[in-house]
Amino acid sequence: xxxxxxxxxxxxxxxxxxxxxxxxxxxxxxxxxxxxxxxxxxxxxxxxxxxxxxxxxxxxxxxxxxxxxxxxxxxxxxxxxxxxxxxxxxxxxxxxxxxxxxxxxxxxxxxxxxxxxxxxxxxxxxxxxxxxxxxxxxxxxxxxxxxxxxxxxxxxxxxxxxxxxxxxxxxxxxxxxxxxxxxxxxxxxxxxxxxxxxxxxxxxxxxxxxxxxxxxxxxxxxxxxxxxxxxxxxxxxxxxxxxxxxxxxxxxxxxxxxxxxxxxxxxxxxxxxxxxxxxxxxxxxxxxxxxxxxxxxxxxxxxxxxxxxxxxxxxxxxxxxxxxxxxxxxxxxxxxxxxxxxxxxxxxxxxxxxxxxxxxxxxxxxxxxxxxxxxxxxxxxxxxxxxxxxxxxxxxxxxxxxxxxxxxxxxxxxxxxxx
Numbered sequence: 556x557x558x559x560x561x562x563x564x565x566x567x568x569x570x571x572x573x574x575x576x577x578x579x580x581x582x583x584x585x586x587x588x589x590x591x592x593x594x595x596x597x598x599x600x601x602x603x604x605x606x607x608x609x610x611x612x613x614x615x616x617x618x619x620x621x622x623x624x625x626x627x628x629x630x631x632x633x634x635x636x637x638x639x640x641x642x643x644x645x646x647x648x649x650x651x652x653x654x655x656x657x658x659x660x661x662x663x664x665x666x667x668x669x670x671x672x673x674x675x676x677x678x679x680x681x682x683x684x685x686x687x688x689x690x691x692x693x694x695x696x697x698x699x700x701x702x703x704x705x706x707x708x709x710x711x712x713x714x715x716x717x718x719x720x721x722x723x724x725x726x727x728x729x730x731x732x733x734x735x736x737x738x739x740x741x742x743x744x745x746x747x748x749x750x751x752x753x754x755x756x757x758x759x760x761x762x763x764x765x766x767x768x769x770x771x772x773x774x775x776x777x778x779x780x781x782x783x784x785x786x787x788x789x790x791x792x793x794x795x796x797x798x799x800x801x802x803x804x805x806x807x808x809x810x811x812x813x814x815x816x817x818x819x820x821x822x823x824x825x826x827x828x829x830x831x832x833x834x835x836x837x838x839x840x841x842x843x844x845x846x847x848x849x850x851x852x853x854x855x856x857x858x859x860x861x862x863x864x865x866x867x868x869x870x871x872x873x874x875x876x877x878x879x880x881x882x883x884x885x886x887x888x889x890x891x892x893x894x895x896x897x898x899x900x901x902x903x904x905x906x907x908x909x910x911x912x913x914x915x916x917x918x919x920x921x922x923x924x925x926x927x928x929x930x931x932x933x934x935x936x937x938x939x940x941x942x943x944x945x946x947x948x949x950x951x952x953x954x955x956x957x958x959x960x961x962x963x964x965x966x967x968x969x970x971x972x973x974x
Contacts, residue, residue, distance in 0.1 A: 582938055582963060583894045584870050584911050585708065586683040586814070586838060589613075591628050591662060592969040596920015596934035597832065597876030598890030602772070603784035603818035604832045604878065607932070607971060608664035611676050611716045613816065614772035614786045615728025618666060618674030618718025625665035628932075628969030630681075632658045635940075636961040638907045640693050644955025646904075647696040653705065654688040662969075666716070676716035682734065682811070684709040685909045688741075693907070697745035701758065704742030706908050710811065711735050714770065724777060730770040734791045734811055737763045738799060740908075750857035752801030759798035766793035766811070782820040784834075789813055790842060803845040804862040812846070813839045818874075828880045836872040840897060843867075851901030851947045865909060866902030871895040876918075888920040888934070900945030903957050910959035912941040920967075930971040938963035 582588040589599030591609025600606075601613040605620035609628065633656055642648040664678020687705040694700045716730040743757035750756050768791035775783045791811035800807035818834030841847045848854060848864030855861035876890030894914050898906055920934030942960035 582911075582913050582916065582965075583872055584683075584838060584840060584867065584897065585685045585909065586812075587681060588872075588892060588916055588936070590680045591626070592920060592932035592934045592967040593888065593922060595630070595936055595965065595967045596888035596890065596918050596932070597878070598874050598892040598916045598918040598936065599872070600818065600832050600834050600874045600876040600890055600892075602786050602816045602834050603774070603782050603820040604830060604876075607969070608666050608676060608678055609662055609680055609969075611664070611666065611678060611718075611728070611730065612680055612712070612714065612770070614774060614784050615716045615730040615770050616718055616726040616772040616774040616784070616786075618676060618716060618728060619668060619720050619726060620774070621666045621674070621676070622973065623666065623668050624971055624973040625663075626969055626971040627663040628661070628967060630660040630662075630965060630967040632660055633964040634658075634961060635963065636687065636910045636959070638689065638693065638910065639958040639960075641956040645696045646955050646957065647691065647693045649693065651689040651691075651693055653686075654690070654703070655686055658686075672720050674716075674718040674720075676718070676730075677714070678716070679711065679713045682710040682712045685911065687908055687910070689907075692742045694742065694745040699744040701742050701744060704908075706738070706740045708738045709736060724775060726774040728770075728772045728774075732768045732770060732788070732791065734766045734768060734793065735763070736765075736793060736809070736811075737761050738796050738809065740799060740802060743802070746802070746857060749853075749863070750801035751862075752806075752858045755797070755799055755801040755807070756857065757802070762796040762798035764794035764796055764809070766791045768792070768811070780822050780824055782822075784818045784820070785816065787813070787815045790839070801858040803858070804848050804864055805844055805860050806858055809845045810843050812843050815839075830878040831876070832878070833875045834873075836874070838870040838872070840867040841869045849902070850905040851899070863905070865905055866898050868897040870897045884924045886922040888918070888922075890916075890918045892916045896943075898943065900943065901947055903943050903945030903959055904947035904955075906943075907957065907959055910961050912943050912959060912961045913938045913963060914941050915939040928973055930973075932967075932969040932971065934965075934967045936963075936965040936967075938965070
């Protein structure tokens with residue numbers, strides 16, 4: 556078993572490098588809406604229903620539900636985002652479509668049931684990111700700005716999961732997390748004069764940082780028809796982006812926000828093929844100054860502790876989903892999720908760099924059991940087009956209306972091996 560663990564860890568390390576070497580964009584702000592094909596088929600739900608190895612990322616207490624299995628998945632992600640600048644101010648008017656409209660995001664993991672009480676899992680996945688690339692540069696209206704203008708943030712997690720089944724109805728889990736992220740920005744020369752460190756604002760290529768956190772979860776099954784799940788992922792204290800110390804608040808600090816999720820699953824005795832689930836989640840963006848600090852009007856210069864941020868508030872996500880077990884070979888899933896709006900109109904201009912406007916997701920998915928060992932899983936998610944419009948009163952000259960919008964399509968496929 557030890558050799559198998561070592562071989563698997565080597566594969567995950569290589570896969571993680573491949574993940575963070577490819578741009579990614581996620582959907583609830585900049586965090587992923589679910590992990591793995593089964594969860595994505597439920598519009599991101601999974602804290603109270605098992606969704607395979609990657610479901611441990613949502614609730615570490617699921618180890619015995621997952622059982623002995625290994626899996627790998629690949630997501631094709633297709634965001635469509637644009638910015639519309641109206642005439643009448645310093646920004647260059649026009650409609651700008653971001654490039655890079657297709658991304659691949661891999662994930663993989665394995666779980667071992669050690670005994671009737673303990674299980675051990677190891678897995679990696681893309682936590683989220685943001686990517687924009689506009690040309691020409693609409694900030695060049697300030698008199699300076701290279702092409703293209705945009706940002707790229709990528710985050711990957713590697714996690715070890717320990718699950719403990721305390722009783723037949725109660726399980727706990729804990730998962731230490733190693734987080735890796737990289738960031739780059741281009742075309743932001745117009746902001747250098749607003750920074751305490753103008754050399755480290757833009758066009759400094761990739762910068763990397765790492766940090767550590769944890770995820771904890773509980774699963775309670777008071778009856779065969781009813782399951783409750785809860786999980787909390789800690790804020791992850793990341794190393795600073797030194798190359799962009801003049802862009803982000805607190806000298807380049809860009810921590811990953813905490814996430815709390817509470818869910819329920821119901822499997823009615825009279826509808827034995829069905830399971831229905833619902834959950835609520837809060838993402839604590841307001842705790843991260845680089846993300847949450849206001850920009851309209853700004854409190855302080857870029858890079859300072861109270862420096863300009865994106866103006867993000869905490870986000871609340873509500874999900875509902877259903878699982879239909881058609882027969883021993885086929886299982887089908889569907890789900891809806893809605894995220895709360897988390898920026899004000901005055902922050903729209905700053906969020907041209909990260910137009911995370913999505914509120915509604917709808918998903919469909921399936922699992923096909925090939926034999927006693929192998930499954931394949933697929934899902935499709937559509938994030939409905941949403942736009943925000945606003946004016947930043949801090950702009951010099953006449954306030955200028957700006958609209959940001961986004962829609963998304965996502966297809967995920969995975970394969971699972973059980974033993």
